[in-house]
Amino acid sequence: MAGKEFQIRSTELSTAAEGANSVRTLPDGKPLIKYQGKLEEISAIAHHIDFFTNTGLAVHYRASQSSCVFDLQQVVYKAAAAAIPLHPVLFAVPVVAETKEPYWGRLPSIDLQQAISFVKRSQPPSFDGGGRDRELDALLEKQHNTSFKSGYGTLPVWRLIILQDYGVQHQFTACFIAHHSMSDGAGLQIFHNSFQKALCDASFSPSSLHAQAEYIVLSNANDLIAPFLEELHPLPLPDDFPNASGAMPNEWTGSPIQLPCKTRYTSLSLPLSLMKSFTQECRRHKVAPTAALPSLIAKLLYNNLPPTTEALTCNLPVSLRGDLPPKVVDGVMGNYIDAFKIKLLRSDLNVGDSSNSSASDPMEIWIHARKIQDETRRYFANTSPSGQPYTNIAFFKLIPDLGAALTATLGQPRAESFEVSNMGTFSPPAKPNAASSAAVWQAGKVMISRCAYAAGGPLVVCVLSGEDNIGFGFTWQDGAIGDDVVESVVQGVKRFFDPPQEHVEEDKL
Structure with missing residues (x-):
């Protein structure tokens, strides 16, 4: 029974009874808070099985x-x-024990x-x-x-x-x-x-x-953690399940899913002024930066993958906090996200051998950007008869054993080529509590990062803008994609935002 609170009566990791009314505890305290939602459960099990x-x-x-x-x-x-x-x-x-329901301690x-x-x-x-x-x-x-x-x-x-x-x-x-x-x-x-x-x-x-x-x-036993997504959103399921398009014959998704999953990571920090210029260019092309950035990564991958690569699938995480009661989720640490996928075809670019083309060619960036924007709007407009939006996370309710489902993917092709997680703008607190005469701490450069996900895309790009910079975090699983390909993508992003000055204006006499 998700979300139910329990009184703690034991100081050992145990199960007092079978079923939803089980009382479970951690070794040293008054542990049980509640069962987890599906988002929390996915992360708990994924961590448990590495x-x-x-x-x-x-x-x-x-x-x-x-x-x-x-x-x-x-x-x-x-x-x-x-x-x-x-x-x-x-x-x-x-806590992930001998149960299909992970819970919080x-x-x-x-x-x-x-x-x-x-x-x-x-x-x-x-x-x-x-x-x-x-x-x-x-x-x-x-x-x-x-x-x-x-x-x-x-x-x-x-x-x-x-x-x-x-x-x-x-x-x-x-x-x-x-x-x-x-x-x-x-x-x-x-x-x-x-x-x-x-x-x-x-x-x-x-x-x-x-x-x-x-x-x-x-800790205070009376302090409750934030409600999970299912407690705030009905997560309706459509009558008709979406048809999985499947991978194309020449779709690139890196190496098959494998363990161990070793994370590789590198970052790129650029002046915020470059992001402002990029935003203005996006407005001129009538697309949002959140649509243009995945298009840029796709273009750079096409530039550095074999010419026979015909398709890339991009995974785009989205925040659901805007659809939830603000009094409940504002200022609260919790998991309120979903994600959807978009297939980006090389043929959409209408180019020959793109390895010889410029990484900053605007015609090649904005074609996919408009497709991403259209698909994003379609995702948010997909609502149930009651007016509640459909979410992809809702389908995980139909999987009784997520651990078995994840381990079954080992050796199988990945379902995506890359992921772009755009976190928007990091906003520091408006008014620090300290007076002006004190040593007030100011937030500067920011960098979002994460590990590689064994069953996820070979490359993940996390983006966050701060007051001093725009930070790009590049994560990849060792062996899933070539290090040289990742480095070329990183350098391509830098050249796109901050192109080298190839022509020097002659001195005027």
Whole structure:
């Protein structure tokens, strides 16, 4: 019985009774919160069978007054101690036992010294002279290859890694890495907003600056995690099931689905001014940037795959938060997403050997962009007779054993070629809590990231705009796509947004 709350009467991982009224607990506390929704269940099982590890959001913070003297570690611990209780799901642990219904357990406390780590950069971030931060990339790749199975049931299923800037105390990048069952991408941003506010508070009061941080944060058994999607949305199923178009004979989807799933990751950070110019160009072509970006990735893949490749299937995640009660989901960490697929044909580009064409040819970008926009509108317009939108996640209600369904895909072709997850704009809190005389922490560059999904597309591109940059995170499964192809796509994105100046204007006499 999804969503039902239970009283905890045991301190061991156990099942007091069979069926929906089972009382389950974690080893050390008062754990059971409730059963999971399908989105949470998918992530919990995928993590359990090593198909998926975690997602992440890295945000650079800088104190507005660098002359302020403080202990960075103490400030971070105090900020985390204040931010964590605002999101009860951070105490939750997904439990996958001998049951087809994963459920949430609750940790009685979190030791911040185990959940937070501090790393110093070995040199100032150089961004390779081209928007690449290799040291951050290496850290994120390592994190996305590290599951939460170590210390499972005693440690939280999230981590906060503080990458301190070289030679300074007042600048660092906070990398929040979380189990996907507890939050979608919007939820990661919500945590960072809470963390930034708490940073300002912890750096404001002189008494707070000199007080020793508390390292143990206690959970409150009365604090409920956010309702899952099924509790807020009826997830209607259509009478007629959609016909699976199937892969075309020469559709590229990388290597077959395989384990182990090793994540490879690299990023690209570009000035926000380039995104503004791109947005204006999208308006001129009457398409949204969210439609143009997947089209760009498709074009770059076509440029670097064999000419015999005839089709690519793009997976596009979408947020459902706009269809849900704002009082329930605004400012709340939770999973409220869906996704749909679009097949993009090489023949639509109406070109010959595209490997010889320019990656920034607008005629080749906007043709697919318009198709993506049309399909996106069709997805959102597909509503049930009651007016509730149909969602693809609803079909997972018909799968009783998701673990068996996932493992059955091993050795099979992938159902998609690539994914583009556009997270929009990272918006920091409007008004920090601290006064102007304090060392107020400001959010700067952002970078969204995630692990590779064993059953997903060979390449995943996550996009997030901040106040200082537009961040592209490129994830791929080792062996599923060539490293050289990924690097060509990354460089192609950079050239498209920031083309090299090939012609120098002659000096005027």
